[in-house]
Amino acid sequence: MPNRLAQATSPYLLQHADNPVDWWPWSPEAFEEARRRDVPVFLSVGYSACHWCHVMAHESFEDQTTADYLNEHFVSVKVDREERPDVDAVYMEAVQAATGQGGWPMSVFLTPDAEPFYFGTYFPPAPRHGMPSFLQVLQGVHQAWAERREEVTEVAGKIVRDLAGRELSFGDAQVPGEQELAQALLGLTREYDPQRGGFGGAPKFPPSMVIEFLLRHHARTGSEGALQMAQDTCERMARGGIYDQLGGGFARYSVDRDWVVPHFEKMLYDNALLCRVYAHLWRSTGSELARRVALETADFMVRELRTPEGGFASALDADSDDGTGRHAEGAYYVWTPAQLREVLGEDDAQLAARYFGVTEEGTFEHGASVLQLPQQDEVFDAGRIESIKKRLLAARAERPAPGRDDKVVTAWNGLAIAALAETGAYFDRPDLVEAAVAAADLLVRLHMDELARIARTSKDGRVGAHAGVLEDYADAAEGFLALASVTGEGVWLEFAGLLLDHVLARFTDSESGALYDTAADAERLIRRPQDPTDNAAPSGWTAAAGALLSYAAHTGSEPHRTAAERALGVVKALGPRVPRFIGWGLAVAEAVLDGPREVAVVGPALDDKATAALHRTALLGSAPGAVVAVGTPESDEFPLLDGRPLVDGEPAAYVCRNFTCDAPTTDADRLRVALGAGAH
Template sequence: MANRLAHETSPYLLQHADNPVDWWPWSEEAFEEARRRDVPVHLSVGYSSCHWCHVLAKESFEDEAVAGYMNEHFVNIKVDREERPDVDAVYMEAVQAATGQGGWPMTVFLTPDAEPFYFGTYFPPAPRHGMPSFRQVLEGVRLAWDDRREEVADVAGKIVRDLAGREIDYGAGKQVPGEQELAQALLGLTREYDPQRGGFGGAPKFPPSMVLEFLLRHAARTGSEGALQMAADTCERMARGGIYDQLGGGFARYSVDRDWVVPHFEKMLYDNALLCRVYAHLWRATGSERARRVALETADFLVRELRTPEGGFASALDADSDDGTGRHVEGAYYVWTPEQLRAVLGEEDARLAAQYFGVTEEGTFEEGASVLQLPQQEGVFDAARVADVRQRLLRARAERAAPGRDDKVVAAWNGLAIAALAETGAYFDRPDLVDAALAAADLLVRVHLDEQGRLARTSKDGRAGAHAGVLEDYGDVAEGFLALASVTGEGVWLDFAGLLLDHVLVRFADEESGALFDTAADAERLIRRPQDPTDNAAPSGWTAAAGALLSYAAQTGSEAHRTAAERALGVVRVLGPRVPRFIGWGLAVAEALLDGPREVAVVGPAFDDAAARELHRTALLGTAPGAVVAYGPVGGDEFPLLADRPLSGGEPTAYVCRNFTCDAPTTDPERLRTALSGR
């Protein structure tokens, strides 16, 4: 018999709809029930592609005896962290403050007033490695609630007071970052850089997408060869490693080792959108053939495997899948043994594939299987033969049981995908990718955006979820719409971006300091209003909004949006020199600010004029950090930058301005390329 989660739209919550646990979704009704019964709340937070979330569910939530105990002594609430990032952020902050670490699944016990008093992550079904069993944790919390209620209340009250007192001066509203802070950030990154393997720090290694964007922009603006080399070498190592899907394209979430060999196999929309854009920008800066190939393969992966029937993009693919024997195993879809290669390719081609992809008898993963990578120089292999082998392996892999897909559409991550696909399609003359970006943008407008311009966080099957968008949704969707406007020349996307950013100014910004909150002023009240400017796996809402505000101001001349962007970027002045790895997108936006950003207007006698389109593509390929591009026919009124921009000698013309100063208009693509080359 299904529980209350059967009525939810989140695929993660629906995975638990048949548990014997009497789950509640996050709601006031759940806390009212806890007050009525005078029992604590057990809050369990996870997401659909989380491996240990599935393990905990199988071991404990599907166990009738454990579920019975949970139902008798607790009100049990299940939350999808991707659907409710605000709830996740508030209680993860409490977990990290209390234990020094965090992660998912997150297990928190609350009073009926939503105040936390005991924390954990995964708990095994029996005691092991110094960890109590999940049943022991439940029994211990119940005893504390029954016998030491005053102590529980004191602990909960102290945690809430401590969280309320953790106000940090992020420098919002103060001076914007300058050359000194960005140089210090670069020096800090250089110290943490791994010159042998690429990337930063040790294992596990996450793709440093936003840091790479900063390095590319810094190199373009200053000519720093070191910054460009760090970006290029990291991209090279990741593209050769097992973290990259050598058959189907796309990146796994992270590498468990320093060498990028063995990934945690889940594939997230946000990682692939960000990395698609990084590799496209690396190609734009260097002309690297590998960067071009990876950008296009990743874009094709997004469209082929994550696109939903409604035109949006699904959140993730699971790490686990059936290995053909009935076991649900991590990486089963992606790894190969020499025997499996021989079964598909025959002896001779299997030998070539093993050499090319680094498949060994011992294996690089588990049980003698290997993750495909490119450990050798490809030049020694016959390219046509390798391409044939790759296609045969890809077809054979498609016959395996595929990993599960989380089909919910998250607004923020779709905004990142829109930006990546629009730009990649424009750079490489792939109008199908631009069309995919347009379809996703159309879905966000039709389904996620209400009449007041407020965003819903998620949708599924074309139906908007009940939860309000958070700051990252507004910032990332605006970023995607602005990129789409520049690529298509359709000013309606600039208008939609402005609508979203007006909400940022009114509902998310602190009027006095310029600081940004993750939730709107009129959002559901939690024990603390979440606020975090640091980037994690994707840009923080704070830095995403700052970037979109700056671009919108450059497109429209809006002083209010420019001022808001500058006030928000005070945080980069504070955090950039200290923790540059965790404010990469903020540093990238700061590079755009220092460069202007440059404003480019391209006008032609008609929208489809061939020479005008060449100038437009040249403008899009400019490496000047954060440059904005407006494109349309002479006299067009869809973009403010096009106003009063005549043709020069009757020919398509480009205008480049920054900091209230304009270059002479040009009709020559080469002169335009030079004007937008960075320095």
């Protein structure tokens, strides 16, 4: 019989709807039930593409004995971290403070007042490697609650007080200057892996936001070192197993330093960010590899993550059926030499093995290899390789596919909208721009209410119950602003403004300028979460700074510009010390130092050939954070177009900073030089 999760919109919660555990969703009623029964709350946080979440579910949450003990002695609450990032952030901070590490599944025991007192992540079903079994943990917590209640509540109170003392405020600090950005670049150089690309050791995550900073820094200063780190990292990732060499798109991270073996889940946010990174790398260098990867990643998102409603699903699982009924990580993606021969025949299988680095020993598990493009001297027949890829992709499509988390997350869709809009514009792919518009339409139509407050998620056309957090407002605004520049439709600028008004009114501390992850009127947790550092995607704090800055450049709004600059005080403080973890903030700081430039393109019509040429040139400009408006001289959709006439009856482009403009030009080549448009 299904439990209370059967009505959830989260695919992760629905995966647990048939557990014998009497799960509750996060709700006031769950904690009221714990008070009524005088028992602790067991909080389990995970997400649908999490491998160890599935393992613990199969081992413990589907086990009747474990479930019976949980049901008797606890109120069990299940949370999808992607649906409730605020809940996840607050308790993950407590877990990391208490244990020195974190991860998912996250297992936390709370008082009925939601105060945490015991922490962990994955617990095995039997004692293993010095870890107690999950049932032993439950028994120990129950005993402590029953016999040492005063001690438990004292620990919980101390943890909450410690968390409350961690509030951040960098609002008095100034925008980072040349010195801080140079120190950040030096710090990145120290942590850079010159042999393999990327930063630090294993596991290696795609440093998307850092690469955006490096590309912007190169565009503004000409730093060849910054460009080299960005180029080499992008090439190593694109040639590695972390990139799907057959279907496009990136896996979550590499378990090794060489980008060979990925953790196979594919997340929307990673692919949106990396699609944009490779498109921007192409914009700066003209790299054919960057062009191919940007387009293949965009096509992957549209083909495999697009939902019937026009949004983009959150993730594809790492695990899938290996053909024997057993779920195994990477089963959908890896190949043995025998499997290559079965699909391709002997000669083409040998060629494919050399091209993709498939060996008899294997680079993964059980003699299987992850496809990659190892550096080698052999020159391959491009037509034959293309035929091999098509046949392997068709054969792979016959395998049991990984599960898909169909939840549409506002923030990640905002990132996808920006990536698809720009990639479509750069490479003359109107279908990609149309996909971006459809996703933006869904956010406005379904996720946004009449007051322009935005919901965090939807699924199957049904909006979720949870309020959007700062990253939802900021990333959706970022997507809308990119769409406005690409399409010339000012309505997207208006929608961005509505969202950013909420950022100013409900997420910003009016005295310090500090930002919070949740709105002032959101559900009160044990602490109001606040984190300016990047994780897998830009933090809400720095994403908001970027969107506020772009909106101010479009409109001349002083409050938005001031809010962006105050928010960047945190980058001045953290950028020189931990540049890997505040890459997007550094990228936004580059835009502030460059202006950012405001480009107005005016012509008799948007489809006029000369107007389109100037518009495309403006979009291809690599000046950091430049904003582009396009329209007719009579248009009132963009403030940047106001008072911008044609020049001698010809379409013209005006390049301005802080609404002070250079002489207009009708020549695309001159505009290209004015905007530092790389190889184009």
